Each structure stands twice: as structure tokens, then as C-alpha cells.
Amino acid sequence: MTPDNGPTPAETAAAERTASEARDIGGDYDRKYGFHDDESAYDFKSKKGLDHAIVEMISRYKKEPEWMRERRHAALDVFLAKPMPRWGNSKLLDDIDFANIHYYVRASERQGKTWEEVPEQVKKTFDRLGIPEAERKFLAGVTAQYESEVVYHSIREDLDKLGVVFTDMDTGLREHEEIVRRHWGTVIPSEDNKFSALNTAVWSGGSFVYVPKGVKVEIPLQAYFRINTENMGQFERTLIIADEGSQVHYIEGCTAPTYSSDSLHSAVVELIAMPGSKIRYTTIQNWSKNVYNLVTKRAVAHAGARVEWIDGNLGSKLTMKYPAVYLVGERAHAEILSVAFSGKDQHQDAGSKVVHVAPNTTSVVTSKSISKDGGRGTYRGLVKVHKGAKGAKVNVKCDALILDAASRSDTYPTMEVDEKKVAVEHEATVSKVGDEQLFFLMSRGLTEEEATLLIVNGFIEPFTKELPMEYAVELNRLIQLEMEGSVG
Amino acid sequence: MSTSHPPLLELSDLRVAPVADDGSVGKEILKGISLTLRAGTVHALMGRNGSGKSTLSAVLMGHPKFRVTGGSMKYLGEDLTGIPVHERARKGLFLCFQYPMALPGVGVAQFLRQSVKGVRGADVPSKEFRPLVKKHLEALGIPQTFMTRYVNDGFSGGEKKRMEMLHMLLLEPRLAILDEVDSGLDVDALKVVAESINRLRSPERGQLLVTHYQRILDYVVPDEVHVLLDGEIVRSGAADLAREVESRGYEWLAKGAA
Numbered sequence: 001m002t003p004d005n006g007p008t009p010a011e012t013a014a015a016e017r018t019a020s021e022a023r024d025i026g027g028d029y030d031r032k033y034g035f036h037d038d039e040s041a042y043d044f045k046s047k048k049g050l051d052h053a054i055v056e057m058i059s060r061y062k063k064e065p066e067w068m069r070e071r072r073h074a075a076l077d078v079f080l081a082k083p084m085p086r087w088g089n090s091k092l093l094d095d096i097d098f099a100n101i102h103y104y105v106r107a108s109e110r111q112g113k114t115w116e117e118v119p120e121q122v123k124k125t126f127d128r129l130g131i132p133e134a135e136r137k138f139l140a141g142v143t144a145q146y147e148s149e150v151v152y153h154s155i156r157e158d159l160d161k162l163g164v165v166f167t168d169m170d171t172g173l174r175e176h177e178e179i180v181r182r183h184w185g186t187v188i189p190s191e192d193n194k195f196s197a198l199n200t201a202v203w204s205g206g207s208f209v210y211v212p213k214g215v216k217v218e219i220p221l222q223a224y225f226r227i228n229t230e231n232m233g234q235f236e237r238t239l240i241i242a243d244e245g246s247q248v249h250y251i252e253g254c255t256a257p258t259y260s261s262d263s264l265h266s267a268v269v270e271l272i273a274m275p276g277s278k279i280r281y282t283t284i285q286n287w288s289k290n291v292y293n294l295v296t297k298r299a300v301a302h303a304g305a306r307v308e309w310i311d312g313n314l315g316s317k318l319t320m321k322y323p324a325v326y327l328v329g330e331r332a333h334a335e336i337l338s339v340a341f342s343g344k345d346q347h348q349d350a351g352s353k354v355v356h357v358a359p360n361t362t363s364v365v366t367s368k369s370i371s372k373d374g375g376r377g378t379y380r381g382l383v384k385v386h387k388g389a390k391g392a393k394v395n396v397k398c399d400a401l402i403l404d405a406a407s408r409s410d411t412y413p414t415m416e417v418d419e420k421k422v423a424v425e426h427e428a429t430v431s432k433v434g435d436e437q438l439f440f441l442m443s444r445g446l447t448e449e450e451a452t453l454l455i456v457n458g459f460i461e462p463f464t465k466e467l468p469m470e471y472a473v474e475l476n477r478l479i480q481l482e483m484e485g486s487v488g
Numbered sequence: 489m490s491t492s493h494p495p496l497l498e499l500s501d502l503r504v505a506p507v508a509d510d511g512s513v514g515k516e517i518l519k520g521i522s523l524t525l526r527a528g529t530v531h532a533l534m535g536r537n538g539s540g541k542s543t544l545s546a547v548l549m550g551h552p553k554f555r556v557t558g559g560s561m562k563y564l565g566e567d568l569t570g571i572p573v574h575e576r577a578r579k580g581l582f583l584c585f586q587y588p589m590a591l592p593g594v595g596v597a598q599f600l601r602q603s604v605k606g607v608r609g610a611d612v613p614s615k616e617f618r619p620l621v622k623k624h625l626e627a628l629g630i631p632q633t634f635m636t637r638y639v640n641d642g643f644s645g646g647e648k649k650r651m652e653m654l655h656m657l658l659l660e661p662r663l664a665i666l667d668e669v670d671s672g673l674d675v676d677a678l679k680v681v682a683e684s685i686n687r688l689r690s691p692e693r694g695q696l697l698v699t700h701y702q703r704i705l706d707y708v709v710p711d712e713v714h715v716l717l718d719g720e721i722v723r724s725g726a727a728d729l730a731r732e733v734e735s736r737g738y739e740w741l742a743k744g745a746a
Binding site for chain 2: 435447457
């Protein structure tokens with residue numbers, strides 16, 4: 001990865017303003033989404049800070065097998081030993097106070113099996129998020145991450161019949177220990193980076209999905225993730241295994257509640273696509289604007305498998321996320337389609353990583369970034385073609401749309417190609433919403449705000465059209481909220 | 489129409505200069521234009537490239553790169569200067585672009601619907617919008633699939649002009665300004681465009697055709713013709729003035745020419 005040039009004076013000033021503005025941002029979110037939970041309703045919360053005692057407590061509380069407890073402890077040592085990354089946004093990373101974070105919070109005693117059993121407070125939150133009634137009906141099984149625990153989880157009967165496992169990671173570990181033990185941490189070992197080590201040490205929740213050979217899951221498996229306690233870190237751990245010839249689409253969507261100080265979100269997502277299988281993983285990330293979103297997402301694609309990351313980033317203060325695909329089997333295909341929206345005091349440092357190991361593997365990377373009100377968008381991408389990956393095809397396209405002079409967009413594409421017989425295409429564009437476009441749209445009766453929103457929505461349309469309709473509508477609504485009052 | 493009503497468009501000694509990105513105002517492009525366009529009439533504004541034709545079209549619609557430096561431009565008795573672009577559209581003005589913008593990712597149906605909603609000030613029910621669009625598509629010889637494409641993205645010149653006509657017919661503007669609508673069109677497309685303009689003609693509406701060539705005026709016969717040269721109207725007359733320009737060129741109308 002290319003090291004960053006360090007923060008500009010404007011960023012430093014912005015970071016210094018953060019403490020006071022976080023309160024304003026919180027206020028804004030209170031208005032926008034209008035909810036804040038009564039913390040006394042939480043029945044368990046670990047003390048702040050991180051040491052082996054906390055890790056031991058989490059593991060014992062969850063009644064985990066010995067090997068998992070050992071992995072947690074080993075990972076904590078890795079985390080403590082590894083220095084903070086010096087690329088991305090070092091200034092903001094250095095601001096993280098690991099001693100001032102709750103590493104485990106449990107929202108309710110047990111999981112709801114039916115909608116009726118879900119706590120009223122949680123239902124209210126879903127209502128405010130505007131998850132439509134119709135969508136709920138279509139949910140194959142809702143894994144709703146509320147705090148660090150999965151509170152609502154129902155698997156439709158036909159999924160059960162097909163032998164599809166869709167559960168939270170803790171249950172997955174209890175009920176499918178052998179599969180979990182075989183695959184967990186094989187794609188992203190805790191040594192991979194400081195934050196994957198942190199996650200391995202204190203993970204809680206997330207999803208476990210196993211799709212048996214030849215099974216095609218027609219309905220997307222959806223999970224809503226939320227953070228809701230001040231200074232609480234969230235460390236989901238997701239493992240999805242698509243066995244030979246199977247197909248699955250998993251959707252992770254987030255929206256943001258109220259906060260008053262920084263919060264850390266550091267997930268690890270591992271995908272294993274066995275020969276001939278297909279996994280699509282869709283994310284809409286909208287953490288509140290004080291959240292650090294430092295996520296490691298990686299997939300392994302075996303022969304003839306196809307992995308698609310559809311990754312949308314709207315929220316957070318700093319996101320560093322580079323969904324990766326390792327193409328280890330012949331004719332495996334990777335598709336990474338991402339959108340990053342950076343507003344005031346936001347830095348979206350997002351991108352992708354594709355590693356071509358086997359011959360005739362192909363990848364298509366499409367990245368769209370929008371920055372406005374001084375927001376900063378960074379595309380950081382790596383394409384690596386190993387020697388022997390003959391006939392590999394790579395296509396990378398990065399488009400940036402900058403909405404005002406105060407905003408910034410940078411592209412750091414890295415290509416390492418060690419094989420001669422490959423086709424590599426790379427294209428990058430940076431555009432601004434032009435006077436001529438606005439004039440054209442306004443001459444047809446649209447206000448400047450409507451015109452800008454239309455251009456922005458058009459710009460990300462290649463992304464939106466890949467989303468299920470409810471998510472596309474939600475994304476457009478979120479972007480409209482982001483754009484409101486910022487134009488003209 | 490009674491002369492006691494204000495005319496649709498009344499330009500009085502209108503002077504216009506370009507504004508640079510740094511805000512500085514350049515040399516005047518329009519140097520005192522006066523004309524009166526009444527409802528129920530079509531005016532043609534003819535001129536060579538660089539005479540100021542497109543500047544006039546743009547300034548009437550409120551393009552931010554031009555500034556009115558003198559005189560006035562009144563629409564239904566109200567001075568347009570300072571009125572935001574979208575408000576002009578909502579008051580019934582329409583500018584048909586010589587080079588309409590491509591809007592990648594923005595569907596034709598979505599754009600038209602939002603535009604009609606903006607101009608009318610109320611949402612258009614699907615059951616009204618769909619048959620209306622269908623009717624116009626058929627008249628313009630455009631397949632239904634056109635509606636699912638992105639606005640002007642990868643359109644041919646003819647398709648772009650048809651798109652503009654479709655938009656105009658849906659909005660039914662009180663005053664349509666058509667900037668070089670005939671440029672780059674073959675005869676068949678030209679006829680389709682001309683028919684659209686003629687369909688819009690009514691005692692309440694008016695059209696200003698801005699053109700280099702007389703060709704389209706065979707199909708849309710104007711009530712008045714004005715010839716613009718170096719930012720000034722040097723001659724006004726009836727439809728036959730256009731044919732005279734066509735046969736003699738513009739040179740004879742230049743200042744000091746015989």
C-alpha cells in the first residue's frame with residue numbers, strides 16, 4: 001500500500017474540532033433519526049479498557065471452547081505488539097483511545113425467535129430506520145445486531161430444509177464448532193493487521209453462514225448492525241462459506257444512532273467460495289459521524305467461483321476498508337463495486353484488493369467516490385498478479401465526483417504484475433458538478449439542490465442498480481439527507 | 489390578442505456581457521436588443537456564428553455565465569433579471585438546447601417526471617403521465633425503450649433533438665426558445681422537430697427560433713424574422729426576409745454595406 005502523505009493543516013484543525021463537533025453531530029442525528037436508548041436497559045457491559053482479563057471474561061461469559069479462548073489471548077498479544085498503521089489517516093488513527101472503550105456489551109438476555117419476542121425498544125429502532133413492513137415479510141432470516149449481541153434471529157423454514165445455516169457467530173461456534181474451527185481465521189489471520197488482531201481478541205456477534213453443495217439461496221440473507229452505547233466498540237465477526245456450486249447473497253446494512261464521543265467499529269468478514277460457487281456480499285455503511293470504521297474484509301475464491309463485494313460507505317468519521325478477493329482457483333472471478341460518500345469532517349479511505357494467483361482469473365473493480373463540504377475521499381487499491389496466473393484479466397475503474405472546492409479526492413492505485421500474459425486495464429476520472437449540467441437541469445424546473453442530487457444519484461447508479469430495491473430506495477434517501485441544505 | 493395584455497417577451501435595449509469564473513465582466517456580446525414577441529406568434533432570430541444568438545437564448549433562461557449590463561427583458565410584463573433558472577422554467581419558459589447535456593445514470597423517465605413535477609408544482613400521477621408520454625413518443629417516432637435509457641447518454645444527434653422535443657411537448661411551455669434546433673439534422677428528423685414546434689403553436693403560446701439557416705423556416709413559418717449581426721438586430725421583417733438571407737447571405741446586412 002502507498003503510504004499517505006500525512007494530514008493537511010485543515011485536517012489537523014478538523015480533528016481538533018472533533019470533540020466539540022461530535023456533540024453537534026450527535027444532535028443532528030438525534031433530529032434525523034430521533035432515538036437514543038436508555039442505557040439502564042442494558043444488562044451487561046464490560047468495564048472500559050482492554051487486557052487479558054477482559055478477553056478471559058468475554059470468552060468465559062460466552063462459554064467458549066478452549067481453542068477459541070486461546071486464539072483470543074494470542075490475538076490480544078498480536079494487537080498489543082503491532083504498531084498503528086502509518087498509512088490511511090494516521091492522525092485520526094492516533095486519536096483512538098483504546099483504554100476508553102467498552103469491549104463488550106450485551107443488550108438482552110437471549111435471542112428472539114419470533115418478532116413478538118423482540119424487545120419493544122429494538123422494534124422502535126427498526127421503525128425509525130424505516131424498514132418497510134413488506135421488506136420484513138421477505139426477510140429470509142433477520143440477524144439484527146443490537147449492541148454486541150444478536151437479539152432477533154429467525155430462519156425461514158425453507159432455508160432450514162435446504163440445510164442452510166444462517167445464525168450469529170456465537171451460536172455458529174456452539175452448534176457448528178467443527179466447521180467453524182476448520183475455517184475461522186483462515187482467510188484473515190489475526191496477524192494480518194492490528195485491527196484484525198483486535199477483532200479476533202474481543203469479537204462478538206456477526207454472522208455465520210454455511211450453504212451446502214449445490215444449494216442456491218434465492219432470497220438475500222440480511223442483517224442489520226447497530227452500535228448504540230457511548231464509547232462502545234463493536235467487533236463483529238462474520239464467516240460465510242459457500243460450498244461447491246452453491247449461491248448466496250448476504251446483506252449487511254447499517255444506519256446511525258446518536259452519540260456524543262468516538263466509537264470504534266472493527267469487524268472482520270471472511271468469505272470462502274468453494275469451486276463453482278457464488279457469494280455476493282452487500283454493505284451499506286452509515287455509522288454516525290464520530291465512528292471509526294476499520295474493517296477487514298477478505299474472500300477466497302476457488303476454481304470457477306465468483307465473489308462480489310458491493311460496498312457502500314456513507315457514514316463514520318474515518319473508514320478504512322479494502323474488500324479483498326484472493327483468486328486461488330482457475331477461472332475464479334472477483335467483482336468489487338464500491339461507493340464512498342465523504343461529507344464534512346469525514347474521510348472515506350476505501351478501495352479494494354485483488355490477488356490473482358491462478359490462471360485465467362478475472363476481476364472487475366469499480367469505485368465511485370463523492371466528496372462535499374470539505375470531505376475527503378481516498379481510493380486505495382491493490383491489484384497483484386502472481387507469476388503463473390496466465391490469462392488473468394483485470395479491469396479497474398475509479399470515478400470521483402467532487403461537489404465543491406473545499407473537498408478532496410485522491411487515488412492510490414497499485415498494480416503489481418509478475419506475469420506477462422495478462423490484460424490489465426485501469427481508468428480513473430475526476431469530475432465536478434458543472435455549471436452547464438446544473439443550468440440544463442434547472443432550466444427544466446429542478447432546483448439547484450434537486451439537480452445536484454439527481455447528478456449524484458446518476459453517478460452512483462451503477463452501484464444502486466445492484467442493490468435490492470428497498471436498499472436502493474434507502475440509499476437514495478440517505479444521500480438526500482446528506483445533501484440537504486448543503487447546496488446553493 | 490389585445491394589445492392591452494403584456495407581450496410574452498419584450499426586450500428593450502438589452503445588453504449582455506459574459507462573466508468569467510473570477511467574476512469579472514467581459515466585453516458586451518449583445519449591444520442593445522429590442523424586440524416584442526406576442527402570444528400566438530413565432531419569431532425567428534437569424535445570424536451567423538458569433539453574432540450573439542446563443543447568448544440571447546442562454547440569458548433569457550438565466551445562464552450564470554452571462555450578465556445583463558443594460559436594458560431589460562420582460563416576460564409577461566415581469567423583468568426576468570435575477571429570477572432563478574428553475575423559477576423561469578416554472579413560469580413557462582423553455583430553452584431547447586443546441587447541445588443537451590448527457591446525464592449518465594439518470595433515467596429518461598425519472599428525469600422527465602421530476603421535471604414535469606417541478607414545473608407544474610405537483611406530482612403527476614402515473615396514469616396520466618404514461619399515456620401522455622406514449623402519445624408523444626409515437627408522434628416523435630421514438631420507441632418505448634427510449635424511456636429506460638440514460639438521458640442523452642450515447643444518443644445520436646437526432647435522438648438528442650427528439651429528446652428535447654419530447655421534453656418540450658410534456659412541459660407545454662408558454663414561451664419556447666429553440667437554440668439551433670435544426671443543426672445537424674437530416675430532413676426526416678427536421679420534419680419531426682418542426683411538427684413538434686407546430687403542434688405547440690396556440691394563441692396563448694409563442695416560440696423564438698434561433699437559427700443560422702433558413703431551412704427549418706420552410707416547415708415552421710415565422711410571423712417575424714430578425715437578423716442579428718455582432719450583437720445587434722440589423723433588420724426585422726416578415727417570413728420572406730429569411731429567404732432573402734438564405735439567397736444573399738448575411739454580408740449585405742452588415743453595417744455600411746450597400
